[in-house]
Amino acid sequence: MLDVGSIRRDFPILQRKMDGKRIVYLDSTATTQKPESVINAIAEFYRNYNANVHRSVYKLGWEATDCYEQARKNVADFIGVKSEEIVFTRNTTESLNLLSYSLEGKLKKGDRILISSMEHHSNILPWMRLEERGINLDYINLTPEGFLDIEDFKSKIKKETKIISITHQSNVLGTINDIDTLSKIAKENDSIFIVDGAQSIPHMPFKMINGIDYMAFSGHKMLGPLGIGVLYGKYENLSELPPFQRGGEMIKEVDFHKVEFEDPPIKFEAGTPNVEGAVGLSAAIDYLKKIGMENVRSHEKYLTRKALDSLSTLKNIQIYGPRDTEKRGGVISFNIRSEAIKRKIASGNIHLDGLLHSHDVASHLDESNVFVRSGHHCAQPLMKYLNIKGTARASFYIYNDIDDIEALVSGLEGIDVQ
């Protein structure tokens, strides 16, 4: 069991009172709060070691370079890969855009890209961009419980399917996809297999497996600062992949009309990098390692079980996603059905679903400092697939505890659902 009381004391923002009451932060899927140790690591970097990295001859310069490269090593160790396989980006979104742009040259008209119906816009739009180039985008269907439909997955893999990109954990349904199995199926077809790890790396133990070609995740979703993300790529992949952005730092030699690029990972890091972000992410990883990723995962399983059980007692709730906590993470999407909300009017082109709008639910919870996200969660295709306009979403991390779930449930009880 995690000592949540002591963890909370490490997070300054959780000491904050609003209208005299504590805040109940249930939106870690969007971004996590930061422990003092991460905030301090950032401040200490600027107080002592700040300089531009790479190619500095002077002491401060190589101290800064050392901070940056140690951070890279820490990230690499955390997921069980080599330092040279870690590219620092801004966020998951940039990591996936890098792949979309840099892999573009490998694709020809008629090739196909396969993603799932539960992807975040960041793992949809970079691929949809390629439809303008004559590439086709396919979506894997889901089972009624919210799992990937493996038969549908297999049937949608064609020999033209050059890229398969799938989220490890859904940011809406909580579903954890079986990446091991999926990667094997992808590799039988020689497809490039990409994993969106934005919601898995922060929440569960993970070691890289051979079937994954590339993986993307964000620092800010795992206690680290905003503005730093990661792209993992197998070294042999990164070696042959052309660079994305171009500019300072990432070259060996530039002539007026010719350039020779650096080796990975530097080849993909154009311009002055976000050293501060890397240092902050590294401090976040240290914090998570101290807690232990096994413990992070079991704490979240425990909270998710409790939350599912308590929420299910509400009579007018509709919960989305799998119920088995072994196969899902700590993010719960739901809607509230309401008689009060039934409008007396209706009309041909309006679809009235009898659900309280998720923004109204979130506003109501906000009144008691319970902070949940609402809307489409950057997953509009999934919303269309589920035939809803949005959901309210509560998500958990190491600083959440039973009292937060109680606050959520009693906040929802307060909604007058006559």
Add this chain to the structure above:
Amino acid sequence: MLDVGSIRRDFPILQRKMDGKRIVYLDSTATTQKPESVINAIAEFYRNYNANVHRSVYKLGWEATDCYEQARKNVADFIGVKSEEIVFTRNTTESLNLLSYSLEGKLKKGDRILISSMEHHSNILPWMRLEERGINLDYINLTPEGFLDIEDFKSKIKKETKIISITHQSNVLGTINDIDTLSKIAKENDSIFIVDGAQSIPHMPFKMINGIDYMAFSGHKMLGPLGIGVLYGKYENLSELPPFQRGGEMIKEVDFHKVEFEDPPIKFEAGTPNVEGAVGLSAAIDYLKKIGMENVRSHEKYLTRKALDSLSTLKNIQIYGPRDTEKRGGVISFNIRSEAIKRKIASGNIHLDGLLHSHDVASHLDESNVFVRSGHHCAQPLMKYLNIKGTARASFYIYNDIDDIEALVSGLEGIDVQ
């Protein structure tokens, strides 16, 4: 006159001693140090307001959004433009890559892009990338003193010249280009006129002029944090420019095979933005405004005059760039000629120039904690143009003073140049 003593006390890193001696930081062109107020702004953001921005219904979420949008407004005011014209990026390099990718669709085979021979790799390589698409890249020559050759500029503008992208201030020669005149010439040809402001915005008063279509600069070069950069674009330009990266936040509506993008600037900010970076940059701007950009500029002029005068007394020095401090900024590139360095050997394919290698100069200065940059400064075409391999480079900012110049000069005197 700036009160440098009191300014220095605002910068924690400048209190640091190495081997018992103070540090003489002369590399602000690469990146600047950060005042306590910027470090605090970052920490306070995480301690009080951190949440994901946009579309949050709950209090913390809109407080974070407010921090982000206030920062955008502060940046916009600083350069005299509208908030909606400010796109946050990682750095100057990303701002210019965004333009390269997003303007690509406007260009056809045979079109030309015109840059200068004094550009940083970040304003060369994004354009050189387009040579693979049949676009031609031209370079404006320099005068012997290191100014842009205006006649050459005019002669290289063809009707196919769709884009002209020029640095406001050279990061090697210090040359300040007359953007007003250049923009008028560019506009007579209806070319898109882009300015690399990485070295000007931090160092001089500036208000946007009508002839500039886009302008790029970096937070970390103006006392702000690493990981945040700016792209200014006229609103009507940004409106019609297609987005670069795609993902969360930047859409109005996504369907399975169709997307409608948000309005600028959000359209260009895919994924969770670096709110912390924006907040830190805003604090840096507040600090600079308090000092006054006129004062920043005149302090640098004063230091540059002193440095040019003192360095010129060294018998074996070679200084590059203009001598008139009205037309140059506070960055001085130089080499040391040395008899001692003349190698007894020479051979057909080796060009021995009798110059001490800039790394050796920088290493020597490093021994007395004088930190200068050495090498090609991400401007290899300029090095080739000047027919040298690199330079040592000292650059100044508000925390530098005469004592730093003295340390530089006496460090160089220590080089045994018999």
Add this chain to the structure above:
Amino acid sequence: MYNDEIMDRYQNPYYFGKPERYSIVIDEASTSCGDKIILYIQEENGVIKQIKFEGDGCIISMVSTDLFCEKATGRNIEEIMRIDESDYVKNFPVEITPGRLNCALLPIRAFRRGVGRANIPGNLK
């Protein structure tokens, strides 16, 4: 959860529906939260003779649209274009937190965009 005035107006909007006659249709407001409104306006010499709406969305945006129609009826288009957003929000029958501003301002912004696009008064159908 909201007060009676709001809930009542949400359930029984006065201006909901598609009128028989209208000279401008504004179908702009596909916002990121999935809310939709369609405004039907009967305009004569720059004056809004009648305005009704159809749509679906959160309580705030639906009530706001109904209130907006009430306010707009019989007024000049130009006048409505100049409505001050913060005044509008201040007079709303329930407190609008900053996180809900977009919801409350939905009809005003849709109106502005739509009228801008329709290029009133030259370009009426």
Add this chain to the structure above:
Amino acid sequence: MYNDEIMDRYQNPYYFGKPERYSIVIDEASTSCGDKIILYIQEENGVIKQIKFEGDGCIISMVSTDLFCEKATGRNIEEIMRIDESDYVKNFPVEITPGRLNCALLPIRAFRRGVGRANIPGNLK
């Protein structure tokens, strides 16, 4: 600025020049600081019979290359491939600060890359 041993070696390198006979040429080291070296190696049965270099660069990289050639002469290629970088730097006649590591390691890295590419011992010219 550097000690006499270094400066002397820089001005009068023992292994500088292009030999008449060589079986491997390594022209790899176009590093980002503009330093260049070409290694000429006369190899027999995996042993470096002779090695000389041409090039231009900073004092550290040039002296290091000359020292490297001294070390490599008469030794097995395999043995040289396995040289430990930190040992090499530790034994350098002047202190190598981390900022100059790349300069000092230039010949070793060039050698490794070049030999790797030449695919010794199968692929000799």
